[in-house]
Amino acid sequence: MQQSLSFKNFFATKARRTRRFSLSLCDFVVKIFVLGLLLTVVSGCNLPMQKSPAFVAPSEYEQAVPERLPTLEATETPTETPLESESDASSEQPGVTPEAVVMATPIPTDTPLPTIDHPDGPLLYYSQAGDTLEALAVRFGVRIDEIESTVPLPESGFINPNQLLIIPQRFTNTTSSAHLLPDSEFVYTLSAIDFSTVRYVNEAGGYLRNAHDYLSTSGESTGGEVVQQIALDNSINPRLLLALLEYQSGWVYGQPATLADEEYPLGKIAFNQKGLADQLKWAVNQLSIGYYGWREGRLSEITFTDGVTAHLAPDLNAGTAALQYYFAQIYDSPTWLAALDSKIGIPALYEQMFGSPWSRAQVVEPIFPPDIEQPELDLPFIENRTWSYTGGPHGAWERDGSWAAIDFAPATSVSGCVPSDAWVTAVGDGVVTRAERGIVVLDLDGDGFEQTGWVIIYLHIATEGRTGAKRMVNAGDLLGHPSCEGGHATGTHVHIARKYNGEWIAADGPIPFVLSGWAAHSAGEPYKGTLTREQDTITANQYGSGVSVIMREK
Secondary structure, eight states, X not given: OOOXXXXXXXXXXXXXXXXXXXXXXXXXXXXXXXXXXXXXXXXXXXXXXXXXXXXXXXXXXXXXXXXXXOOOOOSOOTTOOOSSOGGGOOTTSTTSSGGGOOOOOOOOOOSOOOOSOOTTOOEEEEOOTTOOHHHHHHHXXXXXXXXXXXXXXXXXXXXXXXXXXXXXXXXXXXXXXXXXXXXXXXXXXXGGTTOOHHHHHHHHOSHHHHOEEEETTTEEEEHHHHHHHHHHHHTBOHHHHHHHHHHHHOTTTSOOSSHHHHHOTTSOOOGGXXXXXXXXXHHHHHHHHHHHHHHTXXXXXXXXXXXXXXXXXXXXXXXHHHHHHHHHTTSOHHHHHHHHOTTTSHHHHHHHHHOOHHHHHHHHOOSSOTTOOOOOOOOSBOTTOXXXXXXXXXXXXXXXXXXXXXXXXXXXXXXXXXOOOOOEEOSSSEEEEEEETTEEEEETTSSSOTTSSEEEEEEOBOSTTOOOXXXXXXXXXXXXXXXXXXXXXXXXXXXXXXXXXXXXXXXXXXXXXXXXXXXXXXXXXXXXXEEEETTEXXXXXXXXXXXXXXXXXX
């Protein structure tokens, strides 16, 4: 693969101009020389060899894909904003089209962050759906008070999309800022409601069609069923998981070429992560770290398997940041560049398999509309019963990812996983869309789809006494008993999290998780935090001590 070694940083979003700059020739030569020395050193380490990607070129897949989604006429490509002027746009300019992406060469970042502004002046950045001042400050390496705009900015909450911001330019060498995957193609959104994972896998006719694996919550399952279940539970688009399986091991349309491809189809070589289900669970965890770490302001750089570290371009969208982070966990920097190349990498394969993701995104995005607010919700248990706040904000499903969930446990004199006669209740009016495997899903907008509007996920609901699916409920109605069913747990409790349009919503984020007036706050570590209401504070404690006691009043 030929890659430009010039250090280019460009910022491309819908309908906006950006600056383009390059280092002086002297600086360029010095940077290349230093990088060459670094790569020479790390290449001598005993690192596992990476195989060539199963996907070679888009043209080879045109004969393999039996059917496509209807081709939609694209009116705009997110990365086709001219960098200099309308008349200068050409296929040789990075950012003009996805096919013209030039990936910036990753460079080490073991020096302090720069505090001197770039000589080209500040950046003109147009906000994306889901942006917050706190997260932008982390991404751009600036203070919140250094971010300016021609209109007032919210001190908390989401910034309205497409709002012009003026931000000091501190980073000159980052990963490419080309947007490779829309957020709505990462998250299990409206665009994937009618997509049948099992049917697609069966029609593709590859190794995945006849594969089976065991899911602890539903037993022996086919390959397509495993992908679908893990995608739904984690709210990650099943198209993305299928594309990764095909790119990394050829499972969807072909056969694994090696034993490693067969046992570790997503490239994580570890004894305790062998097989389709465990590989997918590892993959969705890494993808979620990238997506929600970027969204929530906890992630700003990545480290490849060869030890090279790179700053993420500050104007990426969350879906692209997730891909950049994910591939850095399994590839060295040159292979990482190939994986993200728009002509021979995952973006090209994704479009060959499923059609244009950007066309679908135009229909369903933005995921977060302006001025979004959480509806009024109640605590998830019966009035005047004693419970404990046992877990502050932590992972919504897999261990990492969005800190969207909080935990409550009923008062008991016995610790551990014991039966409970306490009741978990509906936090608001809605329809139960799923009731299975320790899970109850409450759709607050009542349309019956988890991919639209506000949705509440309850986990660890006991089978005995659990409500049924497709049932309308009102706030306070009984849903079931807390337990340890449906996942790892050390004691009887209920785990509760929110989604909006398929995306997990951080409990202590732009839209605070508020139940009966109690707002959740993080203490900076998973499971630690508080609930506050006016002057009162309750502290999360897994052992149910006095500081964690909470009661829902009438």
